Amino acid sequence: MYSVLVWIDSAAGVCNLLQLFRGYILPGSKEDLTSNYRYLAWGFCLLDQAAAYIVFAANSAAAQASMFAVTGESSFQWMKVCNRFTRFCIQIVGALLCGYCASIFMAVISSISAYNLFRFYSPKKFLLLKGK
Template identity: 60%
Template structure:
């Protein structure tokens, strides 16, 4: 039977792979078109939301790798860390929550920018970009889908982190209930 620690490791490895795939797809995606005799290149640097997505997803992948390393180290010294385990659990829970929220926010902002690139905004005289750079837009769509998968994995990791934290607290201890 698979334990909760193994599920946590599998989810973190999957999240790292999804984040790395998102960063690679967004960061390496370019398409060049000739518009009015001028070569125009579309990259992730054209939209600030995509640039932020690359930074946030890279940091989230690094964070999950550090958490995997922490898990290996704490498994090795499990008996010696009993007093600090609740403090470490709180820090891990809060960081997992932050990573889940910030990756979801970055992916949502990138989706919003992508929708503007698809539909344009005539009020602001922003033209549609995806009718010219179709391959670029399809690849960005795949990258954003991978980013949302990674965000969902971070939410699941947060659930496990919350479980690991709150199982340390007994209701009898805080309500001063005695067994009868």
């Protein structure tokens, strides 16, 4: 389960790096992003939302699996792993906390992406920040 979490978090990291360098990849400035890039904005928004949901789901599944390591499961005759491997359990807790922090940050990134998408559909001065 934990190796799946590592692969999912790595894929989400690559998506975030692509989002970071999106300004260098796309030609033109932000003012030039008109209806030609509307479909691309939909793609970025959906990619951000999917990455945020998948990372949160993978962290939740890993948290559930780690609860079996802490408590054991008597009906399956699984022993408590944390009684023997204390350092492993401490590292898993740290990894899960970092994963949940990452999913919160990805939700913020997803909301920024949704803002960039829906400003194409708003009246001209509705979603613009006030200037000086």
